[in-house]
Amino acid sequence: MIEYTVVIPTVGRPGLPALLHAVADGGDHAAREIVVVDDRRRGDDLAMPELKVPTRLLRGDGRGPAAARNLGWRHATTPWVVFLDDDVDIGPDWHQRLFEDLAGQPAEVGAVTGRIRVPLPERRRPTDAERGTAALESARWITADIAYRVSVLEAVGGFDERFRRAFREDADLALRVSRAGYRVEEGRRLTFHPLKPERVFASVTAQAGNHANALMRAKHGRRWRQRIGEGSGMLGRYVLTTGLGLTALVAARRAPRLAVAAGIGWAGLTARFAAARIRSGPRDPAEVARMVVSSVLIPPAAVGARLAGELRYRRPRRPAAILFDRDDTLIVDVPYLSDPTAVTPVAGARDLLDRLRAAGIKVGVVSNQSGVAKGLISRDQLAAVEAAVRDALGPFDTWQVCPHDDGDGCDCRKPAPGMVRRAAADLGVDPADCVVIGDTGADVAAAGAAGARGILVPTGRTRPEEVEWAAEFAHVASDLRHAVSIALDGGA
Known part of the structure; x- marks a missing residue:
């Protein structure tokens, strides 16, 4: 059933x-x-x-x-x-x-x-x-x-x-x-x-979707339209139309010939756009009027929304917080670690964390610990290991742990975004101003789902397909130091 x-x-x-x-x-x-x-x-x-x-x-x-x-x-x-x-x-x-x-x-x-x-x-x-x-x-x-x-x-x-x-x-x-x-x-x-229902400016307000198109490009690369089975879209024509219109307005006083030429180009593109939309419709007076008015407004509305989206999702920014996976990122991985004396920091981790703290960037941990759900680690043992990590690496501004296992239906186990969102809320920052650094695709996917940036630091246990995916849609770093550099500089 x-x-x-x-x-x-x-x-x-x-x-x-x-x-x-x-x-x-x-x-x-x-x-x-x-x-x-x-x-x-x-x-x-x-x-x-x-x-x-x-x-x-x-x-x-x-x-x-x-x-x-x-x-x-x-x-x-x-x-x-x-x-x-x-x-x-x-x-x-x-x-x-x-x-x-x-x-x-x-x-x-x-x-x-x-x-x-x-x-x-x-x-x-x-x-x-x-x-x-x-x-x-x-x-x-x-x-x-x-x-x-x-x-x-x-x-x-x-x-x-x-x-x-x-x-x-x-x-x-x-x-x-x-x-x-x-x-x-x-x-x-x-x-x-x-x-x-018919609304006069529905096609104009719909251009806000170009903001989402910018997010799709940021997440899925330049060929995202082909990946979802769409054509190239109208943005290029909208940019040209809007550019000609702006040129005509700006040049009207100082370069009237340029203004006239740009105005003719703008009018021609706008008329062609409106005619194509009118031709496919019922051609009654109300529809024709809607098509004429909206054909003037659609190109600048589309370009403005796309520009806002590109600035929102593509502009490198100094992060307010960097969130780290724990095992194989900050400390050497020991499966289902329950012994605090076995905590061994990754080389250079303490120095990097101290530099971030000195720069005023908040640091935190987001860690899957399914050993608790499996009964392999007690809550007290988990707390003792956490204390040992703090002793070795210094204080953290937030520490988020998911104690659940696959199939428990929680919203915190990576690649779900719950821990990243809770860490951001705990720190009082927007998830978009956070960077997540980890050694698995789940770390990067959790970052993306929460609206943060993700950086993969592969280890010998990172699957090749995770590295390939992160290389196309996020960032891949050679080591922890390189990852922090990418986080601060906004690029490789």
Whole structure:
């Protein structure tokens, strides 16, 4: 029997009760539990209908769908979790198809997507907004309906909560899941996504997604669009259009000929852009007016959002804190170390830590210690080893330990981001102002999931694929001294 939890982040859309009833009415293939995450910033608690399956309402904090989904799946007690948007309609045989999609999947399949259908008008061409919604039908890994193994979400740390909008967070997760060695398959179940209401400036405000594109580039390299199956995008044309427009404005007084030439170029590109959008639509006066106005505003909005994202995610910054893995990073690794007399610092570690302290940079430890869960290390022994490390290496501003084992469902065991986030909160700094240094891919992945920078210092036990991944998407250092240099300088 396939057991799954349905997680629905919501901002209180009116179709939520109908969706909940449809999800709960699954007969023998119904979910074990439905988890609704109310992600509104304020307001009274949502009124939840009486349903045939247990339903839990969690309160988010308005940090966006990625954070809301993380909150939901971390409360799941089933092997699978199915994410649904709060405005979709599931097909009449959705539960049976879901069961067939998940049944018998091999362990290397980490997720199974649903098929999305968007009903378009039959008697006219779709508007620009309707075409945008219809693009969801061909989108890969869309979280409007996708099932993930909880163990896989734990392994990669879940969604990256820096994606504050419902954009790119699904592709980022799927890329990380694929890099971790799992496959994302397409299922047969059918889910219907409604058209979004027409808003005059919806296509302009949507350009805020270019901020997320900058984060995708920072995390997945320059070829990230090819990795998710997209073309090159429109940014280059937007940059040219915006540049010509700015040139025309700046040169208007001192170089009128240049201003005229730039203005003609800007007008030509803008007219071509607007004409292409108008040609594909219904061409009624209201739609034409929307296309003309928005075609003027879209290029600078897109360029501004992308520039802000590049500055946010690509600019090297001196870190406020450096967080270190313990074993094989600060001290020589002894499996399930319980004897404080066996603590041996890595060569040069004390000197490097003292230099950081003198420079006013906070230092901390984030360490997986599954020996506690396995019964191989007692809490007292763990504390004694910690004290020995402090005696050898000096004081630390924060010390975070995960005592859990794989499968315990915690949010702290790396590559989950919990310890990194708690360390940052303990220090009173933003995770983005932290650097995590460790010897495994889990250390680097935990950093990325928390929004920090990660640096890998490989040892003889670091897997080659971890080094290869870190070399492309993070930093790889030759030793601890080199890692600290990268952290301070922002590059290799």
